[in-house]
Amino acid sequence: MRASVLIPSYQSAATIRACLASVCAQDLAESFEVFVSDSGDDGTAAIVEREFPQVRLITSTERMDPALARNRAAALATGMILAFIDSDCVAQPD
Numbered sequence: 001m002r003a004s005v006l007i008p009s010y011q012s013a014a015t016i017r018a019c020l021a022s023v024c025a026q027d028l029a030e031s032f033e034v035f036v037s038d039s040g041d042d043g044t045a046a047i048v049e050r051e052f053p054q055v056r057l058i059t060s061t062e063r064m065d066p067a068l069a070r071n072r073a074a075a076l077a078t079g080m081i082l083a084f085i086d087s088d089c090v091a092q093p094d
Helices: 016-024 044-051 066-076
Strands: 003-009 032-038 056-059 081-084
Touching: 003 016, 003 066, 016 032, 016 044, 032 044, 032 066, 044 056, 056 066
Parallel strands: 003 032, 003 081, 032 056
Antiparallel strands: none
16 A cells, blocks of 8 residues: 545534545555544534545544544554545545
């Protein structure tokens, strides 16, 4: 695996679809993995599970700040390159 994309999430139900759609649609020659590290209770995890089954979801019942959420995902990532994007951002296609 060349790259891992790590997305910290808290109460992101309104923005996670656009974020993940943009990340998953990247036009790359090599495969990459995507992680969402979520600690909210607004249904974000259910959206990820239902609509983005290729994304690895990490959940916590205790609120994680962005650094902790990123670190939890990084501990599981297998990519040589770690890419970070926030859950309220949309990635450019390239």
